[in-house]
Amino acid sequence: MDRTISSYLYADEAQCVEGLLTSRRWDGVVAARTKKKAFDLIEKVRAEKRKAGELESFLQQYSLTTEEGVALMCLAEALLRIPDSATASALIRDKVVAANWLSGVGSSKDWVAKAAGVGLFVTSKTLDGVLSRMGEPLIREAMIRAMRVLGTQFVLGETIEEAEMNAQKLRDKGYRLSYDMLGEGARTDDDAQHYYDSYHQAIGYIGQRRSRDNARRPGISVKLSALHPRYKQAQAEHCLPEIMATVKRLALHASSHQIAFMIDAEETERLELSLKIVESILSDPMFEYWEDFGIAVQAYQKRALPLINRLAELLRKNKRRMQIRLVKGAYWDREIKRAQVLGLEDYPVFTRKVNTDLSYQACAARLFENPGLFHPMFGTHNAQTIAAILELARDNNYGFELQRLYGMGEALFDVVQREEQAQVSIYAPVGAHNDLLPYLVRRLLENGANTSFVNKILNPKTPVQQLAQDPVAAAKESKAKRHPLIVLPKDIYKQDIYGSGRVNSSGMDLDDPAVSGPLLRYITTAKIPSEAAPLIGGKA
Template structure:
């Protein structure tokens, strides 16, 4: 990772940053003059019929906020890549059948709207419905699929200049022949690289594109800025383009990009690095400066290296300042493309999921616009070191940029996306002094899908200028209103406030931000791992007596007081996050990302159970006859034994103990023998928060001695256990064999967790989800993916990509931020895995297994096991859970419901993943699965307290789900109290009621 930060934190108050942007616009813009410039453009666009393709009309008729618009977007995203007819038919029927196209108003014109409307409306009468899919209906369905495919292809043509460079150049020349002196920046479409092979293929594609562009326009005498160029996506050139792999990326990626720069410089073309997500910004800046240094050394006269900046990022203005500083330091001329931004929804979700203090992007569109104009001014006043390129379709933004440019007298160009903003630019370019470049994607229909959806989302949003320009109901005054004002509060609740009044969201850490990870590294450096003495199992009954004696005093405390103790403990734990993360890395071999997530989960458990206890433990009045009061109450049961595992030694330990304590029970807590220091540290926090020592006793030691002794105690009120299925059954038998009361057992055990992937799924998303689910935490999660079921139509491609992605993972020391897969917990686990791997080597087809030399180098150090992937010929071959980074793959065809039936037959029921774009299929498969947690189109791990209550059925556990609304009830005894309120001889309440 980067050792120093050149940019401020992305997580600062939005209002503070906007105020800085507004202050930077000095002298202020003359906004009435902006309106006077832009209003004729707007009027001209509205007065003139839209172009032949009429994308604006399509978005107007089917906005993405409607079911119809969403169906259209999903078809555009998925249909072209589906390889088999049956899945294409199911996808089309699913999406068209869920929307009400028949009642949409007739489009006013335009091929896209007319074609889509006609196809969609007629399709609904031809597509099969449910089981009624006879021969004629099926023939009609395939006809509609073919027509819909063509409609989606035409939709893609609106945004993509050509399927290859030859076609793109031909269309570019045709556009130039219309009289507009357009420049082009060609972008080779595609997802980011998942494998080294992907990266090499993209590198070759970029290199070939530069050569083709150079040859096509080779005789031109224009300057570099005036010539065509290429846009390069850095994440397409390295499979691990992320801050954690900083050293590796700088060593491997910079030479690759430099080879493209040399090619472009020799041809006098320009090359711009595309913008990426927030977590890659510092890395992108480091790559960019490394390239700028090489430009200064090897080709200082080439002014064609560029960087795209996203104004919606809260660090945009600071990034502009850094680019200007780089140009001055290296004495080179750089290009800078300023855009609004393309990943807003993903950035919002990431900040919420990670529990970050603020959003790294602006939540108000006006704030993004203000940031854009502040960045524009900074670029225009930077002098000769930077050539500004302003990408926007917003008429008021363009008019404001022209005003700023006139003020500074700087050279610049405008940019638009191919297929967007043509009406506005037709008016703007009436001034021949204004230069315009078209950002022109090039790629096959399959490659355009993700790009196409981003464009539809951006331009179909209600706040989009393109959307509002096409809406006659939006007045020119409203359309051109000044964005230069401050909203005091974000448009969305901040991530810490995600759960509203119910509870505070736990705060996390963005490990890509140096200032946020520094306390963790400092805590690790200062950590001294203390030895925790083993409890003598012979003293188990004495420990029980202490807990039993303290039960009465603890249980009669009002539930609000017990809940307050848990909330204090949560706050203390949150404040000590760096120390607990360091402890988890050191004792449990967690990677830093996993450690942060576990501390947050423990905090969430404490706060969630505090609120739930207050909710469920209030007396409930029940209906009954007059003269009688009936009340249902919950109270503690007594002494609970809590037995927690080593794979989540803080979160599961804390959750079990907190649930028992807050419901009024006392606790004998037996942590995993491998991780007693984590448990001791958590117990210390609970003591400091107000839990009496007698109410919570920590009894560390081996399960076969200490755990068995505690389960055998005669008076315990319940056992909560997380671990293996065989041990849970042993506990169950031991409890049943005892004399006395029937003792409840809450058990959460393992599973042969499967993921079913059909051919409508996006392979890159599938691979991302599989790698995270199967190999994160070295596969040592109860929820980890064990069995991948791939539709045969896409199996070969997904397997190849998956193996390449797994090979790119770093197996190493968990304290190293670059490590993806740390060691397994101990030598016993390591030896068990080696025996299982040897069996699979003999019985299954090896898809990924490091060679003997590489494997020996990894295995010889601290119980490290590299990821391994095998193919089996049937689901029933997988009968045993392998608790490590080992994945088995099976191919399927035909009926997806039958596959779920085979998964159910295994008997486990913890987690299931479904990867499909067919909504009705996902719903029906989830309903048919005997599985506790079902995840659709995402990974299968990382259940969040109160959001995804966790627990399975069958061989995977007893329920109720941890972190869910039913969990605490199992720790309680129920009591009904009935009072005859008329016992004294009269029913006053009844007399009052009738008086």
């Protein structure tokens, strides 16, 4: 990868933010129009008649700032994976009994939230009472089914056939579908073959039934980590040739059916590998005239804007055009924790949400500045972000797309469709319950937090002014660009509960070629005397 991108991996957050602010041409008139549009969208969403069972209502009732929300999060993360009934019952008892499930239920107008609260309240009293032993098997089965029901709010179908059938009502509303076959990463060659077969079969199935309308042709997202059990930098020499061949077979299958093929975003340490595969496809004459190939870009990465610049260079060089799905990112908690555990010099992602929002707008502007190179797709449920995109697109004649997750943002997108006539699509996960958990947990983490737009848009106590905050202005006004409570990885123990004040041990990110490359070259060229022999009783 180009060194200019790698150098941003652990760049200083303040310098990154200043660079993004410099890149944004965002005058007062444009900001005012965007704010007015955001106000209008939010007020219209709040005025809409709410649908029974709307997931946003559930997340608002049980946000991650409540004991109940955290309990549900723990259940969702672990319950379906527990193999034995005794442990499952213990988990349910631990998480359900301690929470007050009736708090706030009276104020909720959504029947799903009410039913969940009352049901969990009854469950907690049963588990805490004399009938606990008799009631545990029934309650355990009910809770497992409840977690599955919660998951189905995010998943279009367990199979591609079921998802295609369920998608018809969405197509009738004007949505294009982009399917995601659930699967978090192959651990064995058998896993990789299973996921490959799943993608190949899904491409063929939806390709045979696709719309003849070019603007509404379906697409599929592919996780590269699902296609090889050793998809990591340390195994690049072995895994890259194999995975390139696999991806090209799938891409050729997709192109023959004229459906979009999107390489999904994953953890930050996989980006370098993903870009090499993208470069290989962009330079392959076999895909010379295919514009339905794309990659997802995560705006919370400090490398997001440099990555788009690098992709633009590749497209100019190869005289190509591609799709970009711009998202904010779904692995933030994991990226922060990984940097702390490894003792890295900094974080690969922004620590303030406003900085991610600023990065998103800067990336969106860069995509619109290069319409001959990119077909942009914007994944967001945030009214202010949508308003900014609509403003950036005022003079764009090449087309773009707004995208929401299945089960999220329906009210907002109904308003956008009706008022703006924008092209819209749905990112629709497909898979069985045993593949659902990691996806469900990410959605709960993203949208259950009190900072989540989804969590706040339906809450009348949250001022519209707060929801329509301009990230450009907010980033300029913020004196501390980094979040004050998220200290550098080396400083996480300076004020621990034991008062030790020690510095965290420093480590190396061996998934970063800028680090591992020089180290490996030194090892292979260093003239270090060495001797290898078996030790018996401490003697060679």
